[in-house]
Amino acid sequence: MWVLDAFIDSYIFHETSFLNSIILDVSGHEIYFRLFIWIGFIIFAVIISRFIRGHKKIAHELHIALAAVEEEKARSEGIIAAIGYGISIQDRDFRVLYQNDMHKKMIGDHTGEYCYQAYEKRDSICNGCPVAKVFEKGKVYKTNRSAETEHGQMHVEITASPLRDATGSIVAGIEAVRDITTRVDTQVMLAEQANLAMLTASVGIALTEGKSLREMLQRCSDAFVRHLDIAFCRIWTVNRDENILELQASSGTYTHIDGEHSCIPVGRYKIGRIAEHKDPHISNNIIGDPEVHDQEWAQREGLTAFAGHPLIVSNTVVGVVAMFSSSPFSDLTVKTLDAVSDEIALGIDRKHADEALRHSEEKFRTFFEFSPVGIIIMPLNPDGSPNLHTAFSSTTFNTSFLNCFGYSEDELREKTVAKKDGTILWGHLNVTLLKNSKDVATHTMTTLVDITDRKMMESLLLQSKQDWEETFNTIQQMITIHDREFNIIRANRAAEEHLDLLSQRGSNGKKCYTYYHGKDAPPSACPSCNCLKTGEPANFEVFEPHFNKYLEISVIPRFDKQNAITGLIHITRDITNRKEAEEELRKHRERLSDLVQERTSALTASNRLLSLEISERKQVEMALRLSESKYRDLYNNAPDLYYTLNKDKIIIDCNDTETRMLGYEKDEIIGRPLADFLSDESKKYLEDDFLKLKEERVLKNRERYFIRKNGSVFPAMINVFAEVDGGGEIVKQNVN
Numbered sequence: 133m134w135v136l137d138a139f140i141d142s143y144i145f146h147e148t149s150f151l152n153s154i155i156l157d158v159s160g161h162e163i164y165f166r167l168f169i170w171i172g173f174i175i176f177a178v179i180i181s182r183f184i185r186g187h188k189k190i191a192h193e194l195h196i197a198l199a200a201v202e203e204e205k206a207r208s209e210g211i212i213a214a215i216g217y218g219i220s221i222q223d224r225d226f227r228v229l230y231q232n233d234m235h236k237k238m239i240g241d242h243t244g245e246y247c248y249q250a251y252e253k254r255d256s257i258c259n260g261c262p263v264a265k266v267f268e269k270g271k272v273y274k275t276n277r278s279a280e281t282e283h284g285q286m287h288v289e290i291t292a293s294p295l296r297d298a299t300g301s302i303v304a305g306i307e308a309v310r311d312i313t314t315r316v317d318t319q320v321m322l323a324e325q326a327n328l329a330m331l332t333a334s335v336g337i338a339l340t341e342g343k344s345l346r347e348m349l350q351r352c353s354d355a356f357v358r359h360l361d362i363a364f365c366r367i368w369t370v371n372r373d374e375n376i377l378e379l380q381a382s383s384g385t386y387t388h389i390d391g392e393h394s395c396i397p398v399g400r401y402k403i404g405r406i407a408e409h410k411d412p413h414i415s416n417n418i419i420g421d422p423e424v425h426d427q428e429w430a431q432r433e434g435l436t437a438f439a440g441h442p443l444i445v446s447n448t449v450v451g452v453v454a455m456f457s458s459s460p461f462s463d464l465t466v467k468t469l470d471a472v473s474d475e476i477a478l479g480i481d482r483k484h485a486d487e488a489l490r491h492s493e494e495k496f497r498t499f500f501e502f503s504p505v506g507i508i509i510m511p512l513n514p515d516g517s518p519n520l521h522t523a524f525s526s527t528t529f530n531t532s533f534l535n536c537f538g539y540s541e542d543e544l545r546e547k548t549v550a551k552k553d554g555t556i557l558w559g560h561l562n563v564t565l566l567k568n569s570k571d572v573a574t575h576t577m578t579t580l581v582d583i584t585d586r587k588m589m590e591s592l593l594l595q596s597k598q599d600w601e602e603t604f605n606t607i608q609q610m611i612t613i614h615d616r617e618f619n620i621i622r623a624n625r626a627a628e629e630h631l632d633l634l635s636q637r638g639s640n641g642k643k644c645y646t647y648y649h650g651k652d653a654p655p656s657a658c659p660s661c662n663c664l665k666t667g668e669p670a671n672f673e674v675f676e677p678h679f680n681k682y683l684e685i686s687v688i689p690r691f692d693k694q695n696a697i698t699g700l701i702h703i704t705r706d707i708t709n710r711k712e713a714e715e716e717l718r719k720h721r722e723r724l725s726d727l728v729q730e731r732t733s734a735l736t737a738s739n740r741l742l743s744l745e746i747s748e749r750k751q752v753e754m755a756l757r758l759s760e761s762k763y764r765d766l767y768n769n770a771p772d773l774y775y776t777l778n779k780d781k782i783i784i785d786c787n788d789t790e791t792r793m794l795g796y797e798k799d800e801i802i803g804r805p806l807a808d809f810l811s812d813e814s815k816k817y818l819e820d821d822f823l824k825l826k827e828e829r830v831l832k833n834r835e836r837y838f839i840r841k842n843g844s845v846f847p848a849m850i851n852v853f854a855e856v857d858g859g860g861e862i863v864k865q866n867v868n
Contacts, residue, residue, distance in 0.1 A: 218309035221295065222247050222263055224302070235309060238288075262292035263305035270294055270302060276312070287313045330359050335472050339479035345369070348483065349381035352476055356455055357384040360465065363435055365455040368396065368403060369443075369480055375741050377407055377452060385433070402440060407449045412441040412470070416460035434458050441469055443477035448747055450480045495855075502830065502853050507766065509575050564765045600844055607843035610704040613690070616664060616697065618644045618654060627704075644702065650678040660702060663687045667697055669797060673707065682711040686841070688795070701842070773848065775867050781806050781822065795841035811837035811845055821852065826862055829854045 218235030222228055226247050242250035248258050257264055262273040272293045278285060289312045295304040334355035342348025349367045356365040364384030368377035377396040379389045393401075399408040402423040406413055416437045418424045424438060435456045443451035453473055461469075509528040567573050604611070610627035612620045620642040623633055631647040645654045654661050659670045670687045686703040767774055768788045775786035783802055791798050794809060807815050814836040825831055831852040837845050854862045 218307075218311075220247070220307045220309070221304050222307070223304050224267060226257060226261075226263065229304060238286075238309060238311065262290055263307060266292045266294050266305045267302060285313070286311065287315075332468065332472060332475075334359065335475055339475060339482075342479075345480065345483045345487075346380050348479060349476070350383070352479075353381040353383040353453075356453075360455070360457070361459075362455045362457040363433065365453070366393070367443075367451060367453045367476070368407075369451040370398070370407065370449055372741065372744070377403060380451075402438075403452050403454055406440045406442050406454075407452050410442050410444060410447075410449055412439070412473075414439050414461060414466055418456075430456075437461050439466065439469055441473040443473055443480060445477045445481040446747075448744065450477050450484070498853060498855075502851070504772070504832075504851050511575050512573055564769060567761070603844050604842070609843070610702075611842065612644065612702045612704075613699060614644050614660075614702055615699040620644050620647065621699070648678065648704075649676065659685070660687045660700060663689055663700055664697055667691075673711075681706055682708045688841075703842070773867075775801070775806075777806055777867065779862050781818065793840070793846075794838065800841075809838050811839055813837060825852055825854050829856070 218238045219230070219232040220228055220235045221230040228242050228245055228247055228250065231241060231243055239251060247263070248254045248256060248261070252258050260275065262275050265271075265273045272291065274289065274291045276287065276289050278287050289310045291308040291310075293306050293308075294302045295306050297303050335352050338348055338351035338355060342351055349369070353365040353367050356362060362384065364382065364386050366379060366383075366386075367381040369380050370376075371378050375398050377398060379394045379396075382389050393403070396404045398404050402413060405423075413423060415421045415423070418430050418435060418438045419427060421438070424430055433456075435458055437457040437460050438454070439457075439461050440452060440454040442449050443453060453469075453476060605625040607624055608626055610630055611624045612627045612631075613622040615621055620627075620631075620633070623631070627633065633642065633647070644660070645651050645658075649655055659672045663670045667689050669689065671685070673682065673684050675681075676683050684705045684707045688701040688703075689697050690699045690701060692698050770787055770789060773787070773790040773793055775783050775790055778784050782805055786798060786801050788798075791801065794801065801809075807818060810818065817834075817836070821831060821834065831850075834850050834852070835847060836850055837847050839845050850867055852867050856862055
């Protein structure tokens with residue numbers, strides 16, 4: 133205040149001052165002027181003070197607002213980071229104005245660049261750009277995009293929204309990017325797992341509901357095409373007899389099962405090699421794959437992947453499944469194919485076993501129904517004892533058994549065992565236990581052969597002894613019977629004449645080695661002598677200098693009731709002419725030796741295939757054992773002759789009774805024509821019988837004459853039953 137007062141005194145009230153000369157001279161009231169100046173100064177000071185206080189308040193409020201903005205910014209960025217979305221802002225020229233850390237981590241820092249250049253490497257806006265739609269419509273848009281990155285394919289979900297100014301005008305676009313790669317991959321994997329689960333279920337249904345092998349495999353191949361979305365699928369099965377793969381099912385682009393690939397030799401093409409090596413072949417890039425020989429076809433069809441898998445049961449290949457696709461096979465699909473292939477292989481093996489079992493059951497049923505031997509099958513109690521109370525009510529009889537007693541099946545179940553007409557029945561019974569797969573006896577099978585007529589004929593057979601001896605003497609081969617000391621104790625007429633035994637009829641000590649070899653002792657390594665040691669029949673060919681001839685000699689041991697060897701039967705045939713013919717044939721064989729060598733490798737391969745076939749057959753032995761045991765026991769223990777012929781009338785099987793009655797070993801019978809064992813008179817009817825059999829399928833009560841190994845002839849009543857194939861052609865003839 134004093135400064136202001138001094139200023140007034142110096143410039144206003146000083147006598148020489150300009151103001152003083154103007155103002156004070158006018159009023160002369162100094163005191164009022166001073167008061168006016170002071171009041172104005174006070175008012176000015178008050179105004180200045182209020183301005184300063186207002187400025188400080190505004191500055192404080194601005195500081196608080198800035199702090200709040202920074203806090204809100206930090207909070208917003210924290211929320212954005214917690215959400216996990218990549219956030220970016222582009223202006224209307226699509227220049228990137230802002231990226232949060234997540235967005236930069238996803239695709240890198242591209243602030244200041246055009247988004248279409250930074251993200252998609254393009255020179256213009258991307259097709260379907262969500263930010264462009266935001267600028268155009270002013271609404272929020274959402275879309276999904278996929279892109280290849282250095283870490284693989286990335287899938288993202290993009291949400292674009294507008295950024296407006298105070299006037300509501302859109303000044304920029306905001307993109308929120310969410311990584312959905314895991315979700316998309318999971319969805320794809322779940323969809324694939326669902327398809328594979330449905331594939332496994334469909335294959336399981338096909339394996340259980342398929343009535344035939346071909347229907348079952350066709351449904352399996354349809355399931356592969358339907359659930360794996362492949363171009364086509366095919367399934368082959370192995371034909372062991374011909375060593376080829378036969379096409380059984382085809383689905384998809386190609387549905388035919390004939391043509392070039394209907395039969396593929398094992399080891400040829402990729403399919404044959406899969407079967408040969410028992411290894412699957414998976415390729416997701418078949419263009420250039422050397423296993424796919426038709427590359428032009430694969431390119432033309434747009435195929436990129438191939439999967440072939442062997443169908444294996446117990447290390448034996450039973451088939452091959454193969455498929456082509458226009459998209460790669462995933463690891464999960466390959467694993468599922470491996471598991472499903474095992475199921476299909478078991479299904480094929482089961483169908484083969486079912487077919488073999490059905491055939492065996494049909495064979496047994498045919499034999500049971502048409503056998504001339506009476507057969508009954510009676511159940512046992514669980515402990516293996518016979519059920520005497522319900523035995524007949526649950527027993528199975530065949531027709532021949534009913535015919536023996538003259539009753540019907542219903543009548544016999546209510547009767548005791550006696551012939552209906554009251555006459556005596558002579559019968560030969562053979563009882564066999566039938567066991568299940570656990571080796572527990574469940575039934576008894578009794579065979580009854582009516583031997584009444586045989587008993588009546590025994591007296592007549594005694595009278596036929598003289599006829600037999602006459603037959604023995606009419607045989608052209610030399611037949612002699614020796615004891616253990618090499619004495620000839622009996623000889624037929626041919627032997628007596630050739631060996632000059634008639635002149636020694638009354639003498640003792642007719643040593644065989646003297647008459648056959650002209651020696652005083654048995655020759656070394658004599659097969660006949662060896663027969664006396666081993667008890668086994670022998671057949672051999674020798675050149676005998678004593679006769680200057682080639683001889684074929686068959687030696688059969690003779691046994692007493694204690695099964696001790698008492699001597700042997702010696703049958704000799706002159707084969708000199710045959711040997712001379714064989715010499716001629718030998719010369720021809722030498723010229724064919726080269727061809728034989730060429731076939732040796734093929735035979736070796738066939739032996740390997742036979743070994744595989746034997747291994748395969750062992751797999752179904754358990755299923756066939758029960759049926760086969762019933763059939764084999766009945767077959768071998770039957771008292772009559774049984775044998776089986778093929779369509780060429782060659783004997784392919786016979787029972788033990790036939791070997792005993794004919795005097796041959798089984799391997800001497802099997803493989804030979806039936807005509808070899810028939811008399812000349814019976815051979816005349818052979819072709820007529822075969823033609824009749826083709827028409828009627830059954831021949832009964834045909835009398836024919838058979839020749840034993842010793843040359844004797846005996847009559848027999850035969851019954852023949854034919855087995856035919858699907859075309860009605862005879863494939864086997866069962867004879868008893």
